[in-house]
Amino acid sequence: MGELRLMKGNEALAEAAIRAGVDGYFGYPITPQSEVIEYLTAEKPYERTGMVVLQAESEVASINMLYGAGATGKKAMTSSSSPGISLMQEGISYIAGAEIPVVLVNVVRGGPGLGDIQPSQSDYFQTTKGGGHGDYRLIALAPSSVQEMSDFVPLAFELAFKYRNPAIIVSDGAIGQMMEKVELFEQMPRMTDEEIRAKYKWATNGKLEDGTRRIITSLDLDPYKLEEHNLKLQKKYKEIEENEVRYEKIMCDDAEYIIVAYGLSARISQKAIQLLREKGIKAGLLRPITLWPFPTKQIKELVDSGIKGFLSVEMSAGQMVEDVKLAVNGKVKVEHFGRLGGVVHSPEEVVEALEQKIIGG
Amino acid sequence: MTEEIIIAGFGGQGVLSMGKILAYSGIMQNQEVSWMPAYGPEMRGGTANVTAIISDERISSPILQVFDTAIILNQQSMDKFESAVKPGGILLYDPNGISHHPSRKDINIYKVEGAKLAAEMGNTKIFNMVVLGAYLKIRPIVKLENVMKGLKKSLPERYHKLLPLNEDAINMGMKNVITVQEV
Numbered sequence: 175m176g177e178l179r180l181m182k183g184n185e186a187l188a189e190a191a192i193r194a195g196v197d198g199y200f201g202y203p204i205t206p207q208s209e210v211i212e213y214l215t216a217e218k219p220y221e222r223t224g225m226v227v228l229q230a231e232s233e234v235a236s237i238n239m240l241y242g243a244g245a246t247g248k249k250a251m252t253s254s255s256s257p258g259i260s261l262m263q264e265g266i267s268y269i270a271g272a273e274i275p276v277v278l279v280n281v282v283r284g285g286p287g288l289g290d291i292q293p294s295q296s297d298y299f300q301t302t303k304g305g306g307h308g309d310y311r312l313i314a315l316a317p318s319s320v321q322e323m324s325d326f327v328p329l330a331f332e333l334a335f336k337y338r339n340p341a342i343i344v345s346d347g348a349i350g351q352m353m354e355k356v357e358l359f360e361q362m363p364r365m366t367d368e369e370i371r372a373k374y375k376w377a378t379n380g381k382l383e384d385g386t387r388r389i390i391t392s393l394d395l396d397p398y399k400l401e402e403h404n405l406k407l408q409k410k411y412k413e414i415e416e417n418e419v420r421y422e423k424i425m426c427d428d429a430e431y432i433i434v435a436y437g438l439s440a441r442i443s444q445k446a447i448q449l450l451r452e453k454g455i456k457a458g459l460l461r462p463i464t465l466w467p468f469p470t471k472q473i474k475e476l477v478d479s480g481i482k483g484f485l486s487v488e489m490s491a492g493q494m495v496e497d498v499k500l501a502v503n504g505k506v507k508v509e510h511f512g513r514l515g516g517v518v519h520s521p522e523e524v525v526e527a528l529e530q531k532i533i534g535g
Numbered sequence: 536m537t538e539e540i541i542i543a544g545f546g547g548q549g550v551l552s553m554g555k556i557l558a559y560s561g562i563m564q565n566q567e568v569s570w571m572p573a574y575g576p577e578m579r580g581g582t583a584n585v586t587a588i589i590s591d592e593r594i595s596s597p598i599l600q601v602f603d604t605a606i607i608l609n610q611q612s613m614d615k616f617e618s619a620v621k622p623g624g625i626l627l628y629d630p631n632g633i634s635h636h637p638s639r640k641d642i643n644i645y646k647v648e649g650a651k652l653a654a655e656m657g658n659t660k661i662f663n664m665v666v667l668g669a670y671l672k673i674r675p676i677v678k679l680e681n682v683m684k685g686l687k688k689s690l691p692e693r694y695h696k697l698l699p700l701n702e703d704a705i706n707m708g709m710k711n712v713i714t715v716q717e718v
Contacts, residue, residue, distance in 0.1 A: 180559050180568065180689070206574065291574075352597050353555065353570035355562050438598070445596035520600040 176357045183323040184209035184350040186358075187253070187279060187343070190327035192219040195362040196277075197248035198226040200239040202258060205291040206347035207281035210253045223364055233258040237265030244274035245390045247370040247377025249331055253279035255347075256297050257288055259305075266340065267306025271392030273376075273407075275334035277327070278312070278342040281350040284516030292516025293347030293438055298493035301344050302466040309404055311411045313341040313418065314465040316436040320354035328362065337414055338376065344465060346489070348438045348518065420463035421472055425451070429458030431532055432476055434498050435487040436462045438518065443487050446524035457528060465494070473501035483507040483532035487524055490514065507532055536591050538676050539599055543584035543616055544608025549663030552689070553606070554585035556667065559685030560677035561589040569597040582611050589676055606670055608649070610634060623718060627670055629662075637715075644715040645673055652707050661704035668708025679705065 181189070188210045191199060199219075201211045211229060219225035230236040236252045243250035254262065259280045269276055280301065284294040299305075301314050313333050315326045323345060330341040370377055378388045394400040422440075425447055426432065435443040440461040450457040460476065462469050473484070483506050486495035492510035499508045511527035513519045540557070544550045551572055558568040571586045586602075588594050605616045607628040613635065620626050622641040630636070631650040647669035653662040671677065677685075679702075686701055 178562060180555065180562055180570070347574070348571065348598060351572060351574050353558060353568075354594075354597075355558075355568055441594075442596040442598060445599075448595060518598050520598070521596050522600055 176359055178355060178357055180353050181320060181356050182209055182351060182353050183317070183320045183345060184281065185213045186320045186324040186356045187327060187345075187350075188213035188217070189358060190324040191251055192217065192223060192225055193359055193361050194328040194331055195223065195249060195364040196225055196251050196327075196331070197364055198228070198239075198243045198250045199252065200228050200230050200236040200243070200250065201252050201254065202230050202233050202236055204255045204258045206283055206293070206350050207253050207255045207279070209350070210279070210281075223361070225364070233261040234265070237262035237269070240276045240278075241265055241269050241272070241274060244269065244276040245272070245377070246379045247374040249277075249364075251277045251279070251327075253281065255281045255283045255291075256285050256294070257283075259297065259300070263300075263306040266312070267308050267310060268392045269340050270306070270310035270312065271308060272390050273338040274340065274390065275331075275338050276340050277330045277334055278340060280342060280344050282344065282346045284514075290516045291347065293349075293489065293518055294514075294516050295346055295437060295439060295488045295512070296490035296493065296514070297344065298465065298488065298490060301342060302468070302497075310407065311339070311414070311466055313337070313339055313414060313467075314344050315341065315420075316344045316463060316465050317349060318437050318440045318461065320349070320352065320356045323349060324356050324358060328359065333418060335374075337410055339410065339414070344437070346438050347516070415467040418464060419467045419469050419471070421469040422461040422463060423472075424459040424461065426458035426460060426476065428456055430456045430482050431485070431528060432458050432460055432481050432483075433485050433487055433524065433528065434460045434462065434473070434494070436465060436494070439487045439489060439512070442519060442521050443524055445521035446528070449521055449525050450528065453525075455528075455533070462494075468497045468501070470497070470501040473498060474503075477502055477505050481506060483509075485524075485528045485532050486510045487519070487527070488512045489518060536589075536676070537594075538589050538604065538674065539602050540587045540589075540604045540606065541584060541599075541602045541616055541619065542587065542606040542608075543582060543612030546581065546583040548583070548608050549660070550583045550608065551585050553663040553667050554587040555689055556682065556685050557587050557589065557677065559689045560682045561685075563681040563684045563688075564677060566591060567594050569594045571597040582609065582615075584612065584616075604670070604674060606666060608666065613637065625673060627666070627673060627712075629666060640716075641718060643673075643717050645669065645712050646715055647708055647712050649708065652711060653704065656700075656704065656707060658700065661700060664701045664704035665708040665711075668705035669712040670708075671705065672709040672712045
């Protein structure tokens with residue numbers, strides 16, 4: 175068993191970055207995720223593993239530092255919260271276009287605009303449907319506990335490098351700020367420059383042995399070549415959709431109604447399900463762990479198994495519910511419930527929403 | 536066993552650290568724990584509160600509307616959280632600074648003179664440990680030895696010389712809890 179600690183989600187994520195053998199972290203502080211850079215600065219990972227920690231002058235600088243570091247085949251990471259992630263969108267699109275495997279973290283807060291600093295889930299569209307320009311996708315992992323804030327860091331890097339695609343960990347202010355028991359994984363070694371050169375032929379760290387130059391770019395002025403590049407990206411996205419869907423089912427086996435929720439809302443909904451079952455209502459929870467690729471197939475299977483209705487619970491005005499509706503395809507009722515602007519719904523409110531919108535409605 | 540607790544008072548009273556010590560104690564005896572502070576504008580100068588959950592099972596929602604126990608340390612928190620105690624649950628408070636005492640008839644109410652006792656012991660900072668002791672007397676969900684282990688884990692080493700004082704404070708709270716009503 176690994177070392178047990180009581181940590182904030184943000185701290186667990188920062189410690190996991192060091193232990194995952196990350197080469198560089200570039201970030202700019204913003205509540206509610208400032209503990210990430212605070213922890214990294216205090217922990218001095220450059221003394222522990224040689225990892226670079228750099229406070230950039232802005233989020234725009236951070237994301238472009240990430241582009242540069244990632245292009246050399248190094249493990250590079252940044253974290254921010256909603257307004258900061260908005261600032262990074264241009265860079266994210268470039269990184270996706272250039273197929274750089276980096277890891278981003280969004281500890282989501284209430285929006286739009288500067289919004290507030292309370293937990294929210296209203297960046298689902300931004301994460302899964304673009305945010306930046308062009309046809310691209312981010313592999314999006316949504317932790318719902320402090321343990322997952324730690325575990326998803328090496329997982330995000332594994333997926334990012336497997337597919338040469340940026341991955342994003344989508345958390346929220348509550349998961350970032352709360353403390354839970356976390357079992358830390360063992361220190362993983364950082365890769366040497368030789369290992370990187372041998373493993374990643376695309377990485378821009380010098381010519382190949384035969385003299386071939388390695389080029390990373392997201393620019394191609396020839397539309398036919400750019401179309402070819404896009405088709406290659408689409409093929410990769412299809413492969414990710416087929417192989418990397420992750421989810422958790424809780425009490426779905428005998429369920430008549432399903433709540434679909436991720437992150438903090440999944441935790442709240444799990445309590446709601448306990449309360450519903452105490453009232454004799456058979457409810458279950460489907461928790462998407464990957465927001466993209468989305469567990470569409472799993473929802474279809476639940477529809478086919480005779481589920482009477484779905485409630486999508488998220489701290490937004492109804493974003494993920496669109497993907498639930500696409501999966502259900504009009505066969506049974508799908509509704510959304512969620513508080514807005516950083517207000518967190520209670521388990522009792524979720525119970526009431528399921529009773530009124532799905533069972534009674 | 537699952538115990539869902541809200542601890543609420545002024546910022547600086549040690550509300551958050553009391554929850555943290557409780558959570559660490561739970562870890563020391565292999566339980567699941569969560570500690571969710573009210574953060575943000577609320578914590579700047581005003582009230583502070585934390586939801587601490589200790590359970591034998593995986594914890595579902597870390598944010599709650601109703602609680603098994605409320606530990607209340609100022610009037611604003613009393614106004615906000617008296618109604619949030621589950622029927623049959625526990626409300627523990629320090630009467631210092633409380634003008635409207637709890638009036639519910641369907642919950643167990645206890646009080647402890649935490650501020651006064653800590654002052655008598657010569658260190659007002661251990662106030663939260665006195666209150667924690669009172670709570671553990673009412674609800675012995677974690678063993679004292681595990682509290683001490685938890686305290687040792689959560690305090691930086693330079694403060695370890697204060698561990699005996701903290702233990703005395705916990706014992707002081709345990710001895711001085713007053714039953715107001717039991718249902």
